[in-house]
Amino acid sequence: MARNRLTNFVSSVYAVLIFGFIFLPVIMLVLFSFQDGRLPVSPFNGFSLQWYEAVFADRKLMSALLHSFLVATISSLVACLLGFFAAYGLARFKLPGSALQRGLLIAPMTVSYLIIALGLLSVLNVLGIGLSLWTVGIGHVVINLPLCFAIIYSSMGDQHINIERAARDLGASDIKVMALVTAPMLLPSLLASFFLSMTFSWDEFIIAFLLSRFDVTLPVEIWSLLRSGLNPKTNAIGSLVFLVSVVLLIVLELFLFGRTKKS
C-alpha cells in the first residue's frame, strides 16, 4: 500500500514537472501580455488589456495577420488536394515504382525548412519570379504536402475499394467517384490534414521570412517587432497566434475523434 502511494505521488510530481516544462513559457507569455506596464518581465504589475488594444490598432500587424490567414488557408487547400490525388493514385492503381514514389513524396519531411527555403529561393531566382506571399504559399505547400499525403494515404483502406467499384458500376466517372464517394468517405482525414497544415503554415517563420518581401506573414512581422526590444505588445500578438493554433487543434480533434467514434 505505502509503496503504491509513493509511486502514485512520484508519477504525479513527474507529470506536473513535464507539463510545467512544456507549458510554463506559454503561460508566462500569455500572463505578461496582460501586463500593466512597459516591460513583459516580473513583477506582474496588474491586469490590463492595453497591449491587445495596441495590437488591434497596429495596421501592419493586422495586415500581417490577414496575410498569414490567406497563406495558411490557400496553401493548406492546395497541399490537401495534391496529397489526396497522390494518395488516390498510389492506393488505387498499380504504378511503376510505387514504393519509390511514396518515398519521394514523403522525403521533404526530412529536409530542414531552411534548406527548402534556400532551394526555393535559388529556383525562383533562376526562373525570375519575384518574392511575394505567393512564393511563401508555394514553400508551405512543399512542407505540408508530405504530411497531407501520409495522413490521407494511410486512411485509404481496401475496404473502400468495393464501394468505389459499386459507384463506378452505377455509372459514375472517375472524377465523380472521387468527388462523391472517395472524398466524403475520407472526410475525417482530409480535415485532419487540412487543419494540421494550417497550424504549421500559421506558425512557420524561416520559409516565410526568406521567401517574402513587402507583404509579410505574422511570424515575420513579430520578428521585426522583436528587433526593437521586448514589449508586452509582442506577448499579446504571440498569445493571439497561440490562441488560433489551439482553436485549430481543437477543431481537428473534434472532427477526427468525433467522427471515428461514430463509424
Added chain:
Amino acid sequence: MTAPVSIENATKTFASFTALDNVSLNINAGEFIVLLGPSGCGKTTLLSILGGFLQPTKGRILIGGKEMTGVPPAKRPTTTMFQDYALFPHMKLKDNVGFGLRMRGIGKPEREQRAKVFLDLVGLKASADKKPHELSGGQRQRVALARALAVDPDVLLLDEPLGALDLKLRRQMQDELKAIQKRVGTTFVHVTHDQEEAMAIADRIVVMNQGKIEDFGPPSEIYMRPRSLFAAGFMGEVNFIEGTIRDVDGTQAIVETALGKVALPKSCFTAGMPCIGQATTLCIRPEHFRRAGEGNGPATALGQATVSGSAFFGTHYRCHLTPTGAPQMRIVAHMPQSAAVMEGQAVMLAVNVGDIVALPPKQA
C-alpha cells in the same frame, strides 16, 4: 428491363493460374441463374467478367446481343450487388438508392421518388432518411438490392450476397430475392457456394469446378440426373459405387459392382452411351435406398447389409450400412422416421433403377 446473356469460350488466366477455362454459356432473358461451386472454382471470376471488372483473356461476352468486350462497368447494362453490400456510408438510403439515377442525370425530385419506389419494393420505405450504419445486415442487403435495381439494369449480378447473413435470415432473403426477381423480370446471375441456396432460388444452376462448367440445368435435373461426379457430390450427399460395364444391349446395360450385377436402362447414363468393358461409377442418393419389398416400381436388389450406426435427423434416420458382400464399403442411407432401426440389424438393400445415375469415373 431484361436481356439474354451469351458467354462464348471465356478464358481468364492470372499469370500461370487458369481461373476460367474456355467457358461457354447461354442465359435466357429473365432467368434466375446461379453459379455454384467451391471457392476458387471461377464463379466469381465469371461474374466479374460479366460486370466488366475483369477482361477475359480469350473469348467474349454478349449481353442483349451486344458485344461487351472493352465496355467499362459504368457503360454496361449490368449492375452488381456486392458481397459486403458496398453501400455509401456517408449517404442516406434514398441517396444510396438514387445514386445510379443521379449519375444518369435524373433530377432530384424524380430520383427521390424512384428511390422510394425501390425502397418500398424491399420493404424499407420508412427508413429512406437513415444512413447505412443504422441498419442491420439484412436491411443493408435489401438497400444494396434496391440500389442495384433502381437503374433498371438488364442483368443483375449478385456476388454471394447472402454469405454474411445468419441461416434463418438467409432463407428468408432467398425467398424475397426470388419473389423480387419474378416481379422485376430482370435476368439475375447469382454466385454462391451453398447448394441449398442454389436450389431454393435458381431457375437453372451452373455447377462449376476448377474453371470449368461441370453441369448446367434446372435444380431437380442437376440433383436427380447429374452429368458429372463432381456435380453429383456437390449437390448433396451421394454414395459412389464403382463398377464395370459387362454387357450392353438395345435398352439396357449390365454393370457389375461389389454389390452384385445391376441392369440399368440406358437413360441412367447421363454423360454418354455405355460401352462394354468401360469403368463406371453408380451414384445413389441416401434417400433412394429402400428396404426390399417397400414401395413400388422396378427395384433392383443390392444384397444384404448391416446397420453399423444411425442417427435421427427429424425428417429421417441417417444410417451407415456395411454391405455383407463388400465389408470394406460404407453406405449412407436414409430410412423413414417410422422405421425402427437398430445397430447390428440386417437389412436388404434395394433401389429403384430409375434413381441410379451411372457416370464415367473421374479422369486421373
